[in-house]
Amino acid sequence: MSLSLKWTMKRITTKFEFKIARSAESYYDVVILELSDGYFTAYGEAAPSKRYEKGPDAILALLKSKEQQILALSLEDHENRQTDLERLFPESYSLQSAVDIAFWDLYGQRSGQALWQIFGAQKNMVASSYTIGISDLEIIPEKLKEAAPYALLKIKLGTDYDHEIMRAIRSQTDKVLRVDVNEGWKTLDDAKRGAEWLAGENVEFLEQPMPAQQLDDIAKLREFSQLPLVADENSVRPEDIPGLVGAYDGINIKLMKCGGLTNARKMVELAHKHQFDIMLGCMVETSIGISAMSQLGSFARWLDLDGNVLLAHDPFVGVGNEAGKIILSDMPGLGVEPRL
Ligand SMILES: [Mg+2]
CATH class of the missing domain: 3.30.390.10 (Enolase-like, N-terminal domain)
Structure with a gap:
């Protein structure tokens, strides 16, 4: 060969x-x-x-x-x-x-064989969220309209106008929200205030509330927070996982951070071992990357695999996404082809 x-x-x-x-x-x-x-x-x-x-x-x-x-x-x-x-x-x-x-x-x-079969995964998985990035307040209604088919929204916060963003969203929808702060809250006091506020806003979890290097503060926040904390910038590669015990409830695994499916599978195993809930996430990616991560989809409690549906034009066809429900195929391998 x-x-x-x-x-x-x-x-x-x-x-x-x-x-x-x-x-x-x-x-x-x-x-x-x-x-x-x-x-x-x-x-x-x-x-x-x-x-x-x-x-x-x-x-x-x-x-x-x-x-x-x-x-x-x-x-x-x-x-x-x-x-x-x-x-x-x-x-x-x-x-x-x-x-x-x-x-x-x-x-x-x-x-x-399809990779999900080789990995011992199932075809059925939970629904993926759809991400609402930080935007000027005027654009939020338009973004929510785009997100209308999706039951689960992931909201990006970590700005100096978080309350205004949340108000603009909550005035339009009562959907379950996941909040990703992307390290945006810099002090424990800010993070505590944020966590307390969001616990009353029908939020499911808080992702990476504080900078990755402030892990001690994040552990203190976890003792205080009613909302589960999910690591993203703190959960990069397999060797990071043991050190997150006590600071987080879940970990977000992304192919582009961890080095591919081989390491992602290792992170799934480590998450089970250390009793972390698993979220599978992505960057803005085509259907190649999203189809690859979806092969492990049934191992996750939470999915955030919307990188391809955020695109104006996806150059590849792979897994389906029907209002957040990811559809795996039985095609051997990834099941991906160029879009003609
Ligand atoms: Mg994130």
Whole structure:
């Protein structure tokens, strides 16, 4: 079997500017991988986040210089491949993820099974939320209209006008909300005030209320908060998980932070071991990344896999999303194809 690899950079545009506590973007450049054995074509995606690594140009340069080493990676020994990927690309977990996803896709296609079957997951899973990024107050009604089919909304806070955002949303809808602060509350007092306020607003949980390095404060907040706390910026890779015991109730696993499906599966195991609830999340990604993470969907208590439905145009077709219900296919591998 001789493998070949192609890569392209794709600009993906969101329907609305996507703003969180630390950044605002209306488009993202992602790197798409195509791994072929001459018979099957497998796909991978790197959607690098500025919070964790350099941008897509750095990824293109790495691909160019390390193509042969990628093609020499093991298709069957996933653990070893991940070790090799961490050695090859220590600074780009989204590239590790892209390569790992493409190898899993090829592995699944060759074995004739969908990855969720190989992973021992189920087809049924909880519904995904739909994210309302931080926006000018005037745009909120328009965003809520876009989100109308979704029963669960994830709201981004962590601004100096959190109360106004919440009021604008609550004046239009009584849906269950999840709140992601993206490290935006900087002091324990602010975070306590926020947690107390939101506990009365039909909120399901608080995600990353404070900066990742303030873990001691977050542990104190957890003792005080009625709402469960979910780690995101604190829950990057498998080795982070044991250190979160006592500070959080749940962890958010994302492929682009952890380095791919091999590590995501490891994080699922560690979450079970340390009794964390599991959330599966994403960056703004195409249906390649979202379809990959959805293969593990049934292991999650909460899903936030909306990166592809936030796009104005998704260059790939993969899992379905019907009002937040993610539909896995029986197609071997990831079940992803370019959109014609
Ligand atoms: Mg988050």
